[in-house]
Amino acid sequence: MARLLVIDDERGIRTALLQVFEYEGHEVRAAEDGHEGLRLAGDFNPDVIFLDVKMPGMDGLDVLAELRENDPSAVVIMISGHGTIDTAVEATRKGAYDFLEKPLDTDRLLVTLRRALELRGLTQSMADLRSQIESRYEIVGTSYPIRQVLERIERVGPTDARVLITGENGTGKELVARAIHRLSSRSERPFVEVNCAAIPSELIESALFGHIKGSFTGAVADHAGKFEQADGGTLFLDEIGDMSRDAQAKVLRALEQGMVTRVGGNRAIQVDVRVVAATNKDLAREIDEGTFREDLFYRLNVVPIHTPPLRERRDDIPMLVQHFSDLMTQRDGMSPRSFETAAIERLQTLSWPGNVRELRNTVERLLILASGESVRSEDVEMLASRRSAGSGLGGELLSSESFSDFKDGAERAFIQQKLRENDWNVAETARRIDMPRSNLYKKIEKYGLIRDA
Numbered sequence: 001m002a003r004l005l006v007i008d009d010e011r012g013i014r015t016a017l018l019q020v021f022e023y024e025g026h027e028v029r030a031a032e033d034g035h036e037g038l039r040l041a042g043d044f045n046p047d048v049i050f051l052d053v054k055m056p057g058m059d060g061l062d063v064l065a066e067l068r069e070n071d072p073s074a075v076v077i078m079i080s081g082h083g084t085i086d087t088a089v090e091a092t093r094k095g096a097y098d099f100l101e102k103p104l105d106t107d108r109l110l111v112t113l114r115r116a117l118e119l120r121g122l123t124q125s126m127a128d129l130r131s132q133i134e135s136r137y138e139i140v141g142t143s144y145p146i147r148q149v150l151e152r153i154e155r156v157g158p159t160d161a162r163v164l165i166t167g168e169n170g171t172g173k174e175l176v177a178r179a180i181h182r183l184s185s186r187s188e189r190p191f192v193e194v195n196c197a198a199i200p201s202e203l204i205e206s207a208l209f210g211h212i213k214g215s216f217t218g219a220v221a222d223h224a225g226k227f228e229q230a231d232g233g234t235l236f237l238d239e240i241g242d243m244s245r246d247a248q249a250k251v252l253r254a255l256e257q258g259m260v261t262r263v264g265g266n267r268a269i270q271v272d273v274r275v276v277a278a279t280n281k282d283l284a285r286e287i288d289e290g291t292f293r294e295d296l297f298y299r300l301n302v303v304p305i306h307t308p309p310l311r312e313r314r315d316d317i318p319m320l321v322q323h324f325s326d327l328m329t330q331r332d333g334m335s336p337r338s339f340e341t342a343a344i345e346r347l348q349t350l351s352w353p354g355n356v357r358e359l360r361n362t363v364e365r366l367l368i369l370a371s372g373e374s375v376r377s378e379d380v381e382m383l384a385s386r387r388s389a390g391s392g393l394g395g396e397l398l399s400s401e402s403f404s405d406f407k408d409g410a411e412r413a414f415i416q417q418k419l420r421e422n423d424w425n426v427a428e429t430a431r432r433i434d435m436p437r438s439n440l441y442k443k444i445e446k447y448g449l450i451r452d453a
Helices: 011-023 034-044 060-070 087-091 106-136 144-156 172-181 205-207 246-255 285-288 294-300 315-331 341-349 355-369 377-398 404-419 426-430 437-446
Strands: 002-009 027-031 048-052 076-080 098-101 163-166 191-195 234-238 259-261 266-268 274-279 303-306
Touching: 002 011, 011 027, 027 034, 034 048, 034 060, 048 060, 048 106, 060 076, 060 087, 076 087, 076 106, 087 098, 087 106, 098 106, 106 144, 144 303, 163 172, 172 191, 172 234, 191 285, 205 246, 246 259, 246 294, 274 377, 285 294, 285 315, 315 341, 315 355, 341 355, 341 377, 355 377, 404 426, 404 437, 426 437
Parallel strands: 002 027, 002 048, 048 076, 076 098, 163 274, 163 303, 191 234, 234 274
Antiparallel strands: 259 266
């Protein structure tokens, strides 16, 4: 049984809807004007509201705006005997779920109600999951590099400044973008993500700016692009460095003018969007090579934020392991398992070319594959051995993002292996690899090498 509210100045409509809905087993209240409807909505907390457009005193569209302001999740169905396309568009823009014309068809009325109740159930489920979702996107860590990131997020989040997030794959650039959105005045509006690298170059403009029916093969209907979908909220342009120069020019124009034009259309559409961009590329080098527009770079890079790789924040690994473990046991129903100190220490010694994303996947595997009540260093060692056997050291190093990372990874692996061969006798290892002992100690400190348990 659902709670329904009918707001209509026509007594006959109120009576008819009351009879239909009560016959279906719902609890119904009715109001004859907008002011009474607003009062009942606050007291009755209806699941779905049926609202007339034309009413004396307070117009239905004004009531709709106030209902949505009081409860952004309110599901409102507009009804009108004088329906026009403009009125329906305006009602939809203000947040109406649907628009029905009088005289009301009972079958369509009940179908619309059923769909609205399904949406309401989904909305409530989403509200229940909000805290879990936020925990999924939580930025975890207390190391100095991550504290710098968090401090900058706190400063820039409440503003409308554009942000460019840089960093290797798997370092949490999306988490930073979502944190910025949550701290902004746009937090209740959409957060729309676009992976520029995943969309073919010939479709990127349609994805960003929308298209008109018939503008190209496959355009069977008008389609709103990501800029329109993010109106009032935040648009996250991930992997912006992979966008074509033609699309870059149109993004630049959209940022300068606050207007977009759908592919195949000629009408400019005003949008209010905060753009946060991210890339794993060196855009300065891309500019020098002519693949990225310098003027767009300066438009996007108002406030830069760099996400550090996991190798620069190894002290955060214990917290990250606990965080991922808690999430997986709560979300996926995995058996709770603690990680022994030796297991954590072994994880801290591993190379993480995939950064935090790779660590998360590793934690999930360990929770599934570990045989005991807790995850031990032996479990980590076994998984590390399988990873090396499956891809080889060369494969792991070849996944490095830059030549500098490749050299560091190779040097780290070489020194770690020689230390193991010499039972961690630093003096003997230094002699065998022809390196001054003081240099070897510096390398051990640099790469955070720890003797195996």
